[in-house]
Amino acid sequence: MIKKINELLKEVEEFATDSFDEAEEFRIRLLSKKGQISLLFNDFKALPPEEKKLVGQQLNTLKESALNKVNEIKQRIEEQKQQTSGSDKYPDLTLPVDFAEAGSRHPISIVRNQINGIFEKIGFVISEGPEIENDWHNFSALNFAEDHPARDMQDTFFVEKNPDVALRTHTSSVQVRVMNNQKPPIRTISPGRVFRNEAISARAHCIFHQVEGLYIDKGVSFADLKHVLDHFAREFFGPETKIRLRPSYFPFTEPSAEVDVSCPFCKGKGCNICKGTGWVEIMGCGMVDPNVLENCNIDSTVYTGYAFGMGIERITMLKYMVNDLRLYFENDLRFLRQFSSAW
Numbered sequence: 001m002i003k004k005i006n007e008l009l010k011e012v013e014e015f016a017t018d019s020f021d022e023a024e025e026f027r028i029r030l031l032s033k034k035g036q037i038s039l040l041f042n043d044f045k046a047l048p049p050e051e052k053k054l055v056g057q058q059l060n061t062l063k064e065s066a067l068n069k070v071n072e073i074k075q076r077i078e079e080q081k082q083q084t085s086g087s088d089k090y091p092d093l094t095l096p097v098d099f100a101e102a103g104s105r106h107p108i109s110i111v112r113n114q115i116n117g118i119f120e121k122i123g124f125v126i127s128e129g130p131e132i133e134n135d136w137h138n139f140s141a142l143n144f145a146e147d148h149p150a151r152d153m154q155d156t157f158f159v160e161k162n163p164d165v166a167l168r169t170h171t172s173s174v175q176v177r178v179m180n181n182q183k184p185p186i187r188t189i190s191p192g193r194v195f196r197n198e199a200i201s202a203r204a205h206c207i208f209h210q211v212e213g214l215y216i217d218k219g220v221s222f223a224d225l226k227h228v229l230d231h232f233a234r235e236f237f238g239p240e241t242k243i244r245l246r247p248s249y250f251p252f253t254e255p256s257a258e259v260d261v262s263c264p265f266c267k268g269k270g271c272n273i274c275k276g277t278g279w280v281e282i283m284g285c286g287m288v289d290p291n292v293l294e295n296c297n298i299d300s301t302v303y304t305g306y307a308f309g310m311g312i313e314r315i316t317m318l319k320y321m322v323n324d325l326r327l328y329f330e331n332d333l334r335f336l337r338q339f340s341s342a343w
C-alpha cells in the first residue's frame with residue numbers, strides 16, 4: 001500500500017496541464033468517491049492497527065497534495081483566461097476602430113456663418129426677429145406705399161387679414177425692430193429665413209434665406225456703403241474681386257442700387273454663369289430713406305444710414321455652383337455629404 005501511495009504521490013507532483021477539463025478529469029480519477037485515493041482510504045480501514053498510523057499519515061499527505069495541485073491548476077487557468085479575454089472594465093484595445101461618421105453643416109449654414117463672420121469682424125452685431133410679422137414691421141415702417149405690389153397676395157403669405165399678419169418677406173423687418181428699440185449708432189446684420197409666395201422651380205423658391213445689414217450714425221455716407229460692400233466682396237470671393245453698383249429702386253432706400261461682383265468663375269472674362277457679362281448680381285443696397293428713420297423715431301436731420309440685403313442661396317450658388325434652388329431644401333444626403341466645414 002505504501003508503494004501505491006508513493007506512486008500516486010509522484011504522479012501528483014508531476015501532473016501539469018493548461019486544460020481545465022484535464023485538471024477536472026485528474027481530480028475525478030484520484031479524489032472522487034470511486035477515485036484511486038478514495039479507494040485507498042477504503043483499503044486503509046482493513047489494515048492492522050500497528051500499520052495504520054504511518055499509512056494514515058502518508059494517505060492524508062497524498063490527498064492534500066492532490067487537492068492542492070488541482071486547485072492551483074484551476075486557479076491559474078482562471079486567472080489567465082481573465083487576462084487574455086479582458087474583463088468588462090477593459091475592452092480589447094487591439095480591436096479595429098469603428099469610426100463614427102461625422103456630420104456636415106448644410107451649405108446654407110456654412111455660407112451664412114461665413115457672411116456673419118466677415119461683418120462681425122468689423123463691428124456688426126447679429127440681430128434676429130420673428131418669422132411671423134405684422135404689416136408695420138414688414139412693410140409700412142419701411143415706406144412701402146399702401147398699394148405697393150409686394151403687399152399683394154401674389155408675393156406674401158398672409159396668416160391673417162385686417163390687421164395683416166404675414167410671414168416676413170425679408171429680414172428688413174428685424175431692422176425696424178432694432179431701430180425702434182435702440183438709439184444710434186446702430187450697426188447690425190440680420191440673418192434669417194424669409195418667405196414669398198412663388199411657384200417652386202430651379203430658380204425660385206417660396207422659402208429662402210437673407211442676411212441684411214444696417215448702419216446708422218451721424219455722417220454715414222454712400223462712400224461708407226461702397227467701402228463696406230467692397231470689403232465684403234473681397235473677403236468672401238477673394239482679394240481680386242471687384243464690385244460695381246447699378247441704380248435701382250427699393251421703397252426703403254434712396255438712392256438705391258444693385259451690387260454686382262466680378263464673376264468669381266471666369267474672373268470677369270465672361271462665361272455661362274455670368275452670361276458673358278463678367279458680372280453677377282449679389283445684393284441690393286442703398287441709403288436708408290429718411291421716412292424710414294422718422295417712422296422708427298430716429299431724427300433724420302441728425303442721422304443717416306445705409307442698408308444692404310443679400311440672398312444666401314444666391315451667394316451659396318456662386319460659391320458651390322449649385323444651380324437648382326430646390327436642392328437646398330430636399331435634404332438629399334448625396335447632396336449634403338458633399339459639404340464639410342469647420343464653420
Ligand code: PHE
Nearest residue numbers: 170172284285286307308309
Ligand atoms: N430687403 C430687400 C429685399 O428683400 C433687400 C435690401 C435690403 C435692399 C436693404 C436694399 C437695402 O429684397
